[in-house]
Amino acid sequence: MDLSTPAGAAALRIDGARLWQSLMELARIGATPKGGVCRLALTDLDRQGRDLFVQWARAAGCSIRVDAIGNIFARRAGMDDSLPPVTTGSHIDTQPTGGKFDGNYGVLAGLEVLRTLGDAGVRTRAPLEVAVWTNEEGSRFVPVMMGSGVFAGAFTLAHALAQRDAQGTSVAEALAAIGYAGEDGPAHAIGAYFEAHIEQGPVLEQHGCVIGVVSAALGQRWYDVTVQGMEAHAGPTPMPLRRDALLAASALVAEVNRIAMERLPHARATVGSLEVFPNSRNVIPGRVRFSVDLRAPGDEQLLEMDTALRAACERVAAERGLAIDVQQVVYFPPQPFTPHLVEAVRTHAAGLGYSAMDVVSGAGHDAVYVARMAPAAMIFVPCAGGVSHNEIEDAEPAHLEAGCNVLLRAMLAAAGVAQESAA
Numbered sequence: 001m002d003l004s005t006p007a008g009a010a011a012l013r014i015d016g017a018r019l020w021q022s023l024m025e026l027a028r029i030g031a032t033p034k035g036g037v038c039r040l041a042l043t044d045l046d047r048q049g050r051d052l053f054v055q056w057a058r059a060a061g062c063s064i065r066v067d068a069i070g071n072i073f074a075r076r077a078g079m080d081d082s083l084p085p086v087t088t089g090s091h092i093d094t095q096p097t098g099g100k101f102d103g104n105y106g107v108l109a110g111l112e113v114l115r116t117l118g119d120a121g122v123r124t125r126a127p128l129e130v131a132v133w134t135n136e137e138g139s140r141f142v143p144v145m146m147g148s149g150v151f152a153g154a155f156t157l158a159h160a161l162a163q164r165d166a167q168g169t170s171v172a173e174a175l176a177a178i179g180y181a182g183e184d185g186p187a188h189a190i191g192a193y194f195e196a197h198i199e200q201g202p203v204l205e206q207h208g209c210v211i212g213v214v215s216a217a218l219g220q221r222w223y224d225v226t227v228q229g230m231e232a233h234a235g236p237t238p239m240p241l242r243r244d245a246l247l248a249a250s251a252l253v254a255e256v257n258r259i260a261m262e263r264l265p266h267a268r269a270t271v272g273s274l275e276v277f278p279n280s281r282n283v284i285p286g287r288v289r290f291s292v293d294l295r296a297p298g299d300e301q302l303l304e305m306d307t308a309l310r311a312a313c314e315r316v317a318a319e320r321g322l323a324i325d326v327q328q329v330v331y332f333p334p335q336p337f338t339p340h341l342v343e344a345v346r347t348h349a350a351g352l353g354y355s356a357m358d359v360v361s362g363a364g365h366d367a368v369y370v371a372r373m374a375p376a377a378m379i380f381v382p383c384a385g386g387v388s389h390n391e392i393e394d395a396e397p398a399h400l401e402a403g404c405n406v407l408l409r410a411m412l413a414a415a416g417v418a419q420e421s422a423a
């Protein structure tokens with residue numbers, strides 16, 4: 001069959017071994033002794049990873065453009081380059097103790113799609129593009145998802161460039177140092193965006209499913225809660241007379257958990273950090289500060305959880321004679337993905353014979369920002385034990401291959417297959 005015809009293109013499959021080999025090769029840059037990767041954003045290791053991607057993309061026939069926040073766009077021309085590209089991508093920066101697959105998979109799956117089309121001589125009507133978004137992890141520079149955030153207008157370029165790492169180096173300085181400070185200009189239009197990513201959670205593995213059809217990313221509200229009681233000597237102060245801030249905080253930790261447990265399956269609520277003052281073994285704690293992270297797929301539910309949190313704080317404060325202050329510090333609205341693209345992922349997974357289920361993304365991804373300005377969807381594949389942001393992060397080659405085949409089909413369908421050529 002001539003693979004360059006529309007019917008033939010449906011028979012195309014990506015090369016899973018080549019995808020795996022590219023993942024392993026990229027993972028050598030910043031490899032850690034425990035088998036992970038440490039390649040922080042805008043370091044020289046990040047430059048090496050970027051250079052390797054650019055070299056591979058050029059070899060696959062792409063033109064390269066870098067924007068002012070360092071996002072790389074590798075473009076494969078279409079028959080009609082006046083059409084907005086069908087774009088895929090993710091990030092190649094990692095956590096300090098990161099793995100080989102988080103982000104890297106989405107970038108290299110996109111590259112593998114372009115390589116496959118090149119080998120088969122398939123031309124698309126719209127151009128195709130692989131994006132490498134700058135500083136998704138937010139480990140060296142805050143905010144997270146910086147490159148896609150600037151691109152989608154979530155915050156300004158000037159704000160992002162001015163951020164500094166712990167050593168005082170700014171994003172602007174770091175971009176210049178690695179040679180990835182590109183052209184300023186408005187974001188280009190994207191016709192459709194797909195991002196393949198490891199799930200970073202255990203749901204697909206638990207259900208024995210290969211493809212996660214991601215319907216939405218959870219909205220998030222983050223808080224700093226401060227409980228003000230009174231320090232007193234642990235010996236002489238009788239129990240009924242205490243204003244123990246840690247005891248009140250403990251009650252609230254349990255309440256926070258309950259707020260999500262009453263809203264299963266998608267709600268999440270976490271106290272991840274707790275500071276006790278003065279943190280001394282024979283002093284009743286006078287003050288406790290803790291974080292609360294609430295997540296839900298819908299704004300209404302998230303607001304309900306916010307109300308429940310504030311009510312619990314008021315109740316505990318009244319019961320125990322303490323002051324409790326609740327400050328919201330972060331709000332990410334829930335981001336539904338574009339229904340017809342989500343449906344396309346579902347249909348193509350089924351068409352390829354892969355087991356699939358609908359999931360929500362509990363984590364932030366570049367696709368969440370891109371979805372603010374273009375139709376977008378995500379494709380999840382399982383990772384071993386649901387473990388990510390960890391050097392032992394692992395994934396099955398067959399699952400990575402499956403996700404990449406779904407990506408290939410989804411991108412081809414969105415871009416349109418143009419014409420025959422001598423493949």
Ligand SMILES: [Zn+2]
Nearest residue numbers: 091102103136
């Ligand atoms: Zn990621």
